[in-house]
Amino acid sequence: MDTMRERFISSTTRLxxxxxxxxxxxxxxxxxxxxxxxxxxPSRVINVGIREQLMIGVGGGLALTGLRPVVHTFASFLVERPFEQVKLDFGHQGVGGVLVSAGASYDWPAGGFTHMAPGDVALLDTLDGWTVHVPGHPDEAEALLRRATPGDDRVYVRLSLQSNEHGRPVDGARFLPAREGRDGVVVAVGPMLDHVLAATEGMDVTVLYATTVRPFDASAVRRAIGHGPADVVIVEPYLAGTSTAAVNEALADVPHRVLGLGVARRELRRYGRMEEHLAAHGLDPAGLRDRIARFLGAGVSR
Structure with a gap:
């Protein structure tokens, strides 16, 4: 299977x-x-070199001329380093574009902390009007990219080496039901779905699959909890707690508890492998199962 980044290259070439x-x-x-x-x-594929602030400025300038820019590099260099340009050259100027990242939170640990971006989605949350897609499979990455390119809005597509085994029919809006239960709701974002399904095997919980997290599909969460008090866990492949405010807003009139699981704030200085980072942050199936079970008070089958 190709990676999301490889699929992005082939799909964008065709587009x-x-x-x-x-x-x-x-x-x-x-x-x-x-x-x-x-x-x-040659006039529509522009490589500015290792000048990420310029890259964003060029993208904003192209949008002002009526073109639809797709802007791409590692997440840490696409969102974090040129954040002022993202804020001004796209948001303040009122133009749209598609930012497509690679590297995710720690896809290439050997690159060090400079190439890690667990805070990218939380940072974009400080800006108005961004759609955020977090595909969990190359097929989904292609589908979401094809939905993003015809418009005039501002879109962030977050690609990762981590992938679920199978793609699902995502539509760029709704959370998809992956499992139904009665003892709580777990929202699995993008490439976390397979780990969440493994972690909750035998638990009587609903699992929702989210590949578009902004706008947040509040109606799907409300449908999943029913009418009574609710326990909701959201598992995200970036900074823990990034979407807890969105869950709280969705359930403002319903008694509820929320647990946000994701990448911890602490910096891991032994870079290792991506799988070791997942385990260190408790995002592998064993770590997720323990924390979800304790939060929900559910019995864990042995």
């Missing part, structure tokens, strides 16, 4: 052929994969 309005802005990352696209569309 550049199909849509003369589309433009691509790079900062060296993935430039090799886009060489054929650059040869075919």
């Amino acid at each position: 550049l052929d199909e849509d003369p309005r589309l433009a691509l802005v790079l900062a060296d990352i993935s430039a090799d994969g886009f060489r054929p696209a650059a040869r075919a569309h």
Whole structure:
């Protein structure tokens, strides 16, 4: 199976052929994969080199001319380093574009903390009007990218090496039911779904699958909890607690408890492998099962 990043390259190459309005802005990352696209569309595939603030500014400028920019690099260099440009060159100027990241929270631990971005979605939450997609499979990444490119809005597509085994029919809006139960609701975001399903095996809980987290599908959560008091766990592949405020807002008139699981704030300085980071943050099936069971007061089958 190809990775989400590989699927992004092949899909965007085709989209550049199909849509003369589309433009691509790079900062060296993935430039090799886009060489054929650059040869075919030299005026619409722009590599600014390792100048991430310029990359965002060029994307905003292209949008002002009527083009639809797709801007791509590692998440830490796409959202964190040029955040002022994201805020001003897209948001303040009132133009749209599609930011597509790679690297996620710790896809390449050997690159060190400079290449890790667990806070990217929380940072974008400080801005108005961003749609945030977190696909959990390459098929979903392609589907969400194809939904994002025709518009004029501001979209962030967060790609990762971590992937669920199977893709699902995502629509860029709704949370999908993955399991039904009575003792609580667990929202699994993007590539966390398989781990959540393994962690909650034998528990009487509803599992919702979220690949579009902004706007937050409040109606799906409300339907899942029914009419009584509710316990909700949200498992996200980035900073823990990023979406707890969204859950609280969705259930403001309902007695409820919320547990936000994700990447801890502490920095892990022994970089290791991605799987070791998942376990260290309690995001592997064993860690999730323990914390979800304790929160819900559920009996864990042995």
